[in-house]
Amino acid sequence: MVVSRARSVKTASSSKAAARAEMPKRDAILEAATRVFLAHGYEGASMDLVAKESGAARRTVYNQFESKEALFSAAVERVWRDFPVVGIAADKEALGDPAVGLSRLGRAVVEFWEPPVAVAFLRMVISEGMRFPDLPRNFFEAGKAPAMRALIDYLQQINENGSLDIPDAELAARQFLGLLNEPLLWLRVVGVGEPPSSAECQRVVEEAVMMMMARYGSSG
Amino acid sequence: MVVSRARSVKTASSSKAAARAEMPKRDAILEAATRVFLAHGYEGASMDLVAKESGAARRTVYNQFESKEALFSAAVERVWRDFPVVGIAADKEALGDPAVGLSRLGRAVVEFWEPPVAVAFLRMVISEGMRFPDLPRNFFEAGKAPAMRALIDYLQQINENGSLDIPDAELAARQFLGLLNEPLLWLRVVGVGEPPSSAECQRVVEEAVMMMMARYGSSG
DNA sequence: ACTGCACTGCACTGTGCAGTGTAATTACTC
DNA sequence: GAGTAATTACACTGCACAGTGCAGTGCAGT
Structure with a gap:
């Protein structure tokens, strides 16, 4: 994993080379x-x-x-x-209305996977995971875990302030991601079907939010 | 795609060879x-x-x-x-109680993907999909589509007999599969985390069914 | 014994690719 | 313009592997 940086030796020692790295x-x-x-x-x-x-x-x-x-x-x-980092600040509005917060988080996740290069990279993580165990590990630690963490944190806040009744925030987070990823991500990873339109994305996010609200809403 | 079957020539023409194919x-x-x-x-x-x-x-x-x-x-x-075929006959009991039918379908899907060879095969479909376009196509036509079809059919029946109110059966089917696959399948495909225990599987199925009931239940 | 056939072991060809050595050329710095 | 370092083209080694040809072997059925 040591990477040779032949030129950095020179740029570090040269006088004006610091400006042009x-x-x-x-x-x-x-x-x-x-x-x-x-x-x-x-x-x-x-x-x-x-x-x-x-x-x-x-x-x-x-x-x-x-x-x-x-x-x-x-x-x-x-x-x-x-890679962009999926991180969403939970502001007053999002904490007040779970539908708003979940929509925002959902859109962020969808946008994260939208670029074809992201899907191609995930495909490579799967393909080369045996040869390079670092790939899945880093994917999990740097890609998946932070997003999950943000989602779980938000769901716990929402649970604590009484907006929703979520006994198991981790499970709920995975459910939410599943509702989004199954139609929008995994089909593309496998390579069947056309990439979803933005209208489709929006629909999926909305429906996922409705599902969460119906399941965990205390108003039921 | 023509496969040589050197020995089949003999077995077809030989007298008693028909017994030993x-x-x-x-x-x-x-x-x-x-x-x-x-x-x-x-x-x-x-x-x-x-x-x-x-x-x-x-x-x-x-x-x-x-x-x-x-x-x-x-x-x-x-x-x-x-490969086993995911097909579940919708009997009286399943049609009468959506929770029963969905649980059954969910367990069938989970069991389908349970064997490690199934996950390995899906991983290969993803890896070699570029080189062999037949793989994703057959995966879709022979693996995914029938399961989706069975699920959609069931959801439509349930919708028509008034047990649930499902405006878009295809979306609902994908949602249901997403709730199951995200924790039970895709983590294994990527290669992170340990294979889920049977208790975990049961929990995921139960929670997925609860989600569907909460969202599409007319009793809400 | 003879024959057909699948199977085996081995040598061999050809190819594609990772990696290296080297001498010539270019580009940058003073 | 001289000096230095990176870059380039090219030839080369070594290796793994797909695929082939062939001589020989074991094992039916006749």
């Missing part, structure tokens, strides 16, 4: 590698193709990254870094 | 191939390993299956053939 070749290689790995998987991707796609010589790829595995790790790390 | 080597190869492909994926699996695992000579593998791709197709076909 660009490393354009390195970035181009990483960008191309991300594309190629997401499209073909680890085995299916060849260093030759990465070089061609990045416009760099094959040797340069190896000068920047000591192995295919290191390149893969670096590319994955970059994707993680660029 | 065993083809033990072929079956052993298919069994081993299934195991190897599920464990390593298409690229990661080598014909050498399949031969070794099956106890057959490498040449025999090629005598039975004309290529790696043909072997893969045959192995996948065999898995499809052995």
Whole structure:
């Protein structure tokens, strides 16, 4: 997992290089590698193709990254870094009306998975999970757990202020995610059906919220 | 997709061979191939390993299956053939009490995905979906669609006899599946967390049914 | 004994790919 | 313009693996 940063040695020691920590070749290689790995998987991707796609010589790829595995790790790390964080502040309005808060959280989750690159990345996490156990672990710790945490926290607050009656916030959170992900995410991951329209997304979120309200609403 | 069946020629023309359509080597190869492909994926699996695992000579593998791709197709076909079909007859009791019918359907779905080989197979459908578009298509047509159809049919019957008020049976079916699959299936597919206990499964099914009853129950 | 057939073991071809060594070329800095 | 470091093109090694050809073996049925 140690990544060689050939140029950083120079940029660190050079006088004016501090201003330009660009490393354009390195970035181009990483960008191309991300594309190629997401499209073909680890085995299916060849260093030759990465070089061609990045416009760099094959040797340069190896000068920047000591192995295919290191390149893969670096590319994955970059994707993680660029991933948005699902985090929603629960303001007064959201705490007052669970339907508002849940809609907001639901839309955030849906928007998180909306970009095709997110789905492709999840597919790669599943595909390469055996070869790189870090992938599922990081996916869980950096991707899933925070979103779950935010959702559970919100549901507990809602429960404590009496807006809803939620005995098991963790279960409720998973249920809510299930209502959203089954139609909007997993079908795309498996690769059947067309990507959902925004109207469809909205509908699914609304219906999921209605489901939560019906099940946990104390007004029933 | 044409599979060579070297021995079937003989068994068809031979006199007493009709009694023994065993083809033990072929079956052993298919069994081993299934195991190897599920464990390593298409690229990661080598014909050498399949031969070794099956106890057959490498040449025999090629005598039975004309290529790696043909072997893969045959192995996948065999898995499809052995898959149980999620189909539940809606009897009087189930039609009279939606909670009973939904519990039954839910348990059937959960049991369908319970065996690790089912999860491994779904993982392979996702992994190799690009290389073999038949996989997701067949998964959808032979695996998902029938289950959805059975669920939708049941929900429509329940709706028509007034037990529940379900305006959109397809949406409701996907919601129900989402409530079940998110905690019980997808976590295992991604490869995080331990397989759920049977108590957990039961709990998830019960809670999913409660959710459906709360949302679509006309008694509310 | 003879024949047909599946099976085996082995050597072999061809290919694609990871990774390396090197000399020439380019780009940047002073 | 000189010096330095990155970059490039190219040749090369080593390896794993798909697929083939072939000589030989064991085992029916005749």
